[in-house]
Amino acid sequence: MSGGGGGGTTSNLRPKFVPKTPPCMNTCPNHVDIRGFITSISLAEKKGKSYDEAYTEAFYRIAETNVIPATIGRVCPHPCETACNRINVDESVSINKLERTVGDFAIEKGLPLKKLTDEKRQEKIAIIGAGPAGLTCAYHLARRGYNVTIFEAFPKAGGMLRYGIPAYRLPRNILDAEIKRIQDLGVEIRCNTAIGREISYDDLKNEYNAVFVGIGAHKGLNLNVSGEEAPNVYTGAEFLHKINSGESIDLGNKVIVIGGGDTAIDAARVAKRLGADTTILYRRTIKEMPAIDEEIEEAQKEGITMEFLAAPIEVLKNGNMAKAIKCIRMELKEADGSGRPRPVPIEGSEFITDATTIISAISQEPDFSGLEQFKHGRDWTKIDFKGETEFAGTYAGGDVIELSTVTVANSHGRKAADAVDHHFRSQTFEPEEKRFPPIISHEKMRLDFYEKLPRIPIKSLPVDERFGDLEKEVNSTYSHEEALAESKRCMSCGMCFNCEKCWMYCQVNAVVKTADLDHPFAFKLELCDGCKKCAEECPCGYIEMY
């Protein structure tokens, strides 16, 4: 058939609104409803919502998955942004900074977390470790009505968020506020209580109906070179733990940090703030450094020297104190098991660098003392698709499975909570990804609809104002105007954002406006002649013809 209202080809096909999964949400390990929370802000005016209403809605959308958005909004390496469809127009949406803005709003307004039900479950759940994995698991169980107690070995909750990540990246008032909100929901946190030492795992199992193991990986790895037992040689985890616990350390004026991950960068930036001339020694090149790119850039801006393709072979001492490090130059050969090029020593290339303090930040591992049953030889704790260990009723997640990120720890904690809940309700658990609608690719969208708009940068402290104080936060939160402008860059991939294109292009009035602000259009299929114009013009790929 041809002709018809749109002037194009008519057909027997009829349009349907089909929500899709945006790639940002699919890629976020914790599957935060990114499109949902950003459009809560960007569409607020169209929906007649105030600033407060929009941010409150955005917060509760995030809190469906991520209970610590102000924290995550400061530290997440944001893989979601790498997948953002907007990259095909100009640059990705600044998702992480928007998440932080909403998180800060929630703290400022004292927004409480909400329970999903008034039901009070009889089952008691024990959580070992108050890091992001344990805290998240606790929240998702408490909101479903369970009795939750977290046992934490350290004096305060937060795990690596408190004892690893420095305060200039994550201010402690922000972390404290987000933890308190979880406690206010009814979660009890018992600090200074190490499971496997103060209380045995068996006793815990007997008293509680389910257990979640989220003990992280706090033991710094040694270099395995002679001389490293000197008291001025620290592991990165040990050094940051001491500093973040308020201890002062006399570093001297020349610090060498070994490693290329987040711990190495954080240790180096802390040492620099404490006044030491600081060098990072890494055995590969900057390209292979596993640390977050922005952190590497900031470290360089702060004047931290980076010596690549070099590895330590001996700590040289004066008496019992380290005074220098002997290194060897490396060259890169074909990839190893990690997929990165393999560093190989170059014979005869040894050199010596003086040091007043040496920090070995090469990696961490879990401390399984008293919990040895969760260690598998050289491997760490194993879990199945539900997050359950081989011990029925005991779940695990976070760094104790594999060193990863805060959002991965959150996702493990959330999944385990979901699995525990399904278990006690005798329901079959299936991974949430199975329920996601198809992912919308930029190729299925009308990218020409979207105007090029520069990404709104965040403000950061000038470098010369950063030193001498470990608490001074480097990056700032978007203002409301900045957040609003950035939110409008989101293309609402796969979901209506009320652009009216379908309604404007339909010449037979088969698209009508509704009073429902969340679903502003409907089809009058009896008027439709199948010209497909609505589907062709919809910028976000929400309409399909069937």
Ligand SMILES: Cc1cc2nc3c(=O)[nH]c(=O)nc-3n(C[C@H](O)[C@H](O)[C@H](O)COP(=O)(O)OP(=O)(O)OC[C@H]3O[C@@H](n4cnc5c(N)ncnc54)[C@H](O)[C@@H]3O)c2cc1C
């Ligand atoms: C220096 C550093 C910087 C980092 N920077 C980033 C970053 O910028 N972005 C990012 O996403 N990730 C970062 N990470 C990684 C991130 O911090 C971890 O992936 C995350 O904290 C893991 O969470 P978790 O809950 O599994 O473990 P943790 O945060 O390690 O928490 C585990 C908790 O369990 C407690 N515990 C241990 N044993 C016991 C026991 N027997 N009984 C009771 N409690 C116990 C510990 O005291 C701790 O509080 C960084 C890590 C480090 C070390």
Ligand code: SF4
């Ligand atoms: S948690 Fe990380 S990956 Fe997920 S939306 Fe936030 S910034 Fe993106």
Ligand code: SF4
């Ligand atoms: S444009 Fe918006 S919805 Fe689309 S991928 Fe990026 S953040 Fe997600």
